[in-house]
Amino acid sequence: MLTVNNPILNGFYPDPSICAVGKDFYLVTSTFAYFPGIPVFHSRDLKNWKQIGHVLDRTSQLPLAGCGHSQGIYAPTIRYYDGTFYVITTNVSGGGNFYVTAEDPAGPWSDPVWLGDDAPGIDPSLFFDEDGACYYVGTRPNPDGVRYNGDWEIWVQRLDLEQGCLTGESVKIWKGAMNGVIWPEGPHLYRKDGYYYLMIAEGGTGPDHSVTVARSREIFGPYEGNPDNPILTHRHLGKNYPVTYVGHGDLAEDAAGNWYMVMLASRPQQGYTMMGRETFLARVVWEDGWPVVNPGIGKLEEQVTIPLEESRFEPADTVFHFWRDRLPMEFVTLRNSAEEMCSLAERQGWLRLRLRRETLRDAADPSYVGVRQRHFCWQAAALLDFTAQQEEEAAGLALVQSDRYNLRFEKVRNERGTACIHIRRCEDGVDQKIAAAEVPDGVCVLRIVCRGLEADLYFEQNGVKHCMAQGVDLRPLSTEIAGGFTGCTVGMYASAEGADSSSFADFGWFSYEGL
Structure with missing residues (x-):
């Protein structure tokens, strides 16, 4: 068993x-x-x-x-x-x-x-x-x-x-x-x-x-x-x-x-669902010509005992490098194929995202490559090589529930031409800057650490970690507030924020793991 x-x-x-x-x-x-x-x-x-x-x-x-x-x-x-x-x-x-x-x-x-x-x-x-x-x-x-x-x-x-x-x-x-x-x-x-x-x-x-x-x-x-x-x-x-x-x-x-049944279900935290609807399993027996689900229990169980022998696969990757000619299967984009917005060949070992006009706040195909959030507590990080050429340009990490509800942790430049980190949250289509700080230019690591319904965001460079924000409220990205049929994804993105641009952002690796 x-x-x-x-x-x-x-x-x-x-x-x-x-x-x-x-x-x-x-x-x-x-x-x-x-x-x-x-x-x-x-x-x-x-x-x-x-x-x-x-x-x-x-x-x-x-x-x-x-x-x-x-x-x-x-x-x-x-x-x-x-x-x-x-x-x-x-x-x-x-x-x-x-x-x-x-x-x-x-x-x-x-x-x-x-x-x-x-x-x-x-x-x-x-x-x-x-x-x-x-x-x-x-x-x-x-x-x-x-x-x-x-x-x-x-x-x-x-x-x-x-x-x-x-x-x-x-x-x-x-x-x-x-x-x-x-x-x-x-x-x-x-x-x-x-x-x-x-x-x-x-x-x-x-x-x-x-x-x-x-x-x-x-x-x-x-x-x-x-x-x-x-x-x-x-x-x-x-x-x-x-x-x-x-x-x-x-x-x-x-x-x-x-016999077995698979079905969807959700796991709210304190009444808020971040991962959308997930896939569950139940046992089924037949009694008097009808199926009975999890007999004697009648609801989904946290653990199900079934009469099969275990057959394992290699553990899933938690750190993704970009040496191959295709993105790993875990990655998804929005509304269009990755080939339209990125390259794995222009800089060997790096994922290059082109800064397009489209943003994560548009029902369009922005330069975004992400994975599904799969844990209550998790962290995601990426190695970013990007210098904004115009004030509108941005690249970094994003947590996406929809084009109307998302959180962006982005590297930009301010009106003085200085590199900055902005943390922006789009809530019901209204975009708001919730934190900002000037940072040294150059290659950096951006990291989001999520514990339940809050997140801490870090900027790392030359082995030194700086906390950009603590306790960022993620509840606006829940199904209960944002609505819709999807859960959150987290990933890498770049945008020229409605402007024409020939710029790009390079990502050396991306990681996602449960905590």
Whole structure:
């Protein structure tokens, strides 16, 4: 037996979908406005996970220009059938629902097959029946007219993979378990013991989130709800329970016939969520023809015991150097590929960020390369070689929740041409300088040390560390204040702040580690 710690993916990894192929498990999550889109993780024990690639790693697959921070890619589903992997998802910022395929889940993945206006709504999933027929299942607004916010329904239709289009009749199959249900979404179909099982999320991805299930002898219904619905929720545990927003699950069966569920949940600190929605694991057993989650407990556990043997990977890097010709898989950018804003070749061993007009406060593609915040307490640092040529130019570290909520720790020059450190926080779109100090010019290390909801910021040069600010309040970057569907990322950035510039900032290394 193996003990698994929850969450299994720390940080902003929401809307998980999983599939099992032999003894291997593959998992994908939403990415919204971040590029590359949809990370792919591999595990053999559900405890140790290694990222092996991204599904959407080409701009031709992922048009994100101008999309909002919580728009872009929603709720992917990964499935495997007859030697091919499929991922289906929604780009809510343009194009709608589409799927891509690959023979190897590490990639390369195909260009999108767009399903167009025939596939309204979001959160698509695929189901392959025993005869090989493929079905699309999704959620859409009530076609008879939306009567209230969240008045949606689950529907299914045959998908012709050879033609790349839906075919036959579109059938509403379920509205959800609760009376007056809102946001029935994240649907998945499974077949077991002569039944088709439909599992969905409902209640909205907040405190009332839940997982419910229905079944039918026929794929097009009628579906009967589980009398014990919801099969998983934390909405009854109170606002101060350490794990909240539980829902949006997917099921997988291992090679020995054991069942598991992955789902999203959040871990607030004192009522504030910094890491967004993370991926958790639960055991599932079947009783009287229905799935039971964590039997005898009925909620998510901090530790889950499962009947698998441990299979470890090499520990993840905490210090990233830039000697290779590609950025490490952990790094993401906003709305565009890194090639548009940076170079790993112009200065060997350094990451060069170009100072573009775009800023982190724009719904655009600023020069920003970051990683997800994955711990309550953490530190991030970077070696920076940058001298501002104009007063507007800036480069440094940033903690980003969205273009309206972020914290920037930047090196600039003042009106006298002297090098300075500025600490700026953007809150609800209003940018404010909260600390400033003149510093010696030259190569330096910038460091952010976060403990819960506060951060200390340090400037280091020639082995001497200077504290630039202590106890900086990070609560404005929480989900509860900033809103949206993403958690925080932290990384390197550079900007000419709306001006034209040929300048650049060089980073010799970047580090992120939990404390």
